[in-house]
């Protein structure tokens with residue numbers, strides 16, 4: 001029963017995606033929607049991402065410093081470890097999970113409300129390809145803007161580590177900078193960005209699925225946006241595992 | 250003119266429309282009445298192509314739905330206007346953006362022409378100084394009028410209204426009814442209206458179709474409604490004491 005429902009969901013998800021990727025009727029209108037979504041889903045997440053990154057960067061540095069309190073291990077290892085954990089996992093995966101909550105529930109509830117108040121049918125009656133017009137700009141906005149958010153997050157995470165690490169006297173500024181430069185692998189950034197793009201697609205498309213097919217009223221809209229967050233987080237974690245195997249394994 | 254022949258609609262095991270025939274005339278307000286759950290909304294959505302019909306056909310001035318390609322159907326949609334039960338205005342857009350939406354989406358008109366047409370339609374439904382408000386900021390009656398403006402902005406040949414005056418006070422409800430009737434006559438549109446408001450039936454019922462359990466069991470004009478011998482219709486229409494008196498008065502004339 002449970003399996004059957006999941007298979008049905010997956011099937012309908014792919015049918016929806018086929019409807020989403022259709023040629024826009026009117027580029028101008030899609031562009032306007034894209035710009036609006038860029039602001040609603042991307043720019044408006046900047047503050048949250050910045051604050052979380054600064055503090056998590058700090059915590060990562062402090063905890064690494066505490067774990068490496070051994071006179072034999074050079075202090076700059078703290079910076080190396082901080083850099084790697086932020087670039088490889090914290091920024092792309094953790095921040096994407098947080099965005100799955102924020103952006104995912106926003107998309108699911110916006111589309112769900114449009115569904116139950118017949119706005120989607122109103123679009124259909126006019127002859128608008130509703131799935132494409134409503135969902136494509138959101139996917140595009142997140143796929144393009146989330147990598148920017150993640151780069152900002154990496155930067156601020158390391159800055160946070162630097163500020164808290166040096167101000168608590170756990171590591172000197174020169175050691176920190178030195179550590180950042182040792183063994184630096186540009187591929188890791190590329191890896192993180194690839195993950196981010198995939199996650200952005202997962203979050204937006206799955207949340208859109210849960211919002212677009214709501215049946216009922218306000219209660220169901222709420223329920224479905226919870227489901228959207230749960231499902232996109234789970235799929236995100238699973239994809240993270242697969243991508244890590246694939247790209248780094 | 251729209252002619253419907255023998256349409257059936259099922260949702261799984263639920264047989265909602267059980268073979269409906271009806272004709273909706275041009276320049277007239279054609280009403281569909283019936284109890285809650287009798288299939289009025291489903292019927293309208295079948296005409297609009299939101300639901301696929303399981304059997305039967307719909308003829309839009311000689312064009313049969315069954316013979317249309319997907320492209321033909323998309324073109325037909327540009328000739329349809331719809332006022333939904335809950336107005337269904339886009340809540341992220343202003344009044345003006347709502348009304349101009351179809352023009353911006355489907356026409357190559359300049360922004361000046363779009364503004365002119367939008368304001369013409371808003372004026373037609375007596376909306377003033379609300380262009381930049383959002384749907385949540387205007388009253389239910391105004392939302393209905395904006396929805397009507399949006400439905401007529403593309404100069405539709407066919408207009409569909411699902412309970413256009415539900416949830417409004419009697420005075421505003423009448424204003425909306427009269428507005429729809431005026432627009433229908435003025436632009437010679439084929440208009441189909443779902444309602445269970447008896448005031449509307451007696452006010453604008455040029456032609457009335459009565460649905461019971463997914464079947465049409467009666468049709469006629471509003472005068473016929475007053476004088477009907479059909480017990481089911483009489484029970485439905487004249488359920489209140491006031492309407493019973495109206496009917497007795499009409500029949501004794």
Ligand SMILES: Nc1ncnc2c1ncn2[C@@H]1O[C@H](COP(=O)(O)OP(=O)(O)OP(=O)(O)O)[C@@H](O)[C@H]1O
Pocket residue numbers: 260263265283284285286287288289290291292445
């Ligand atoms: N999408 C759907 N899926 C399944 N059943 C549906 C669907 N839409 C409507 N129905 C069922 O069809 C029947 C007729 O519903 P409909 O909405 O047409 O009634 P109505 O006459 O418009 O009622 P009201 O006056 O309350 O609006 C109801 O039993 C309803 O549950």
Ligand SMILES: [Mg+2]
Pocket residue numbers: 289290291334411
């Ligand atoms: Mg209805």
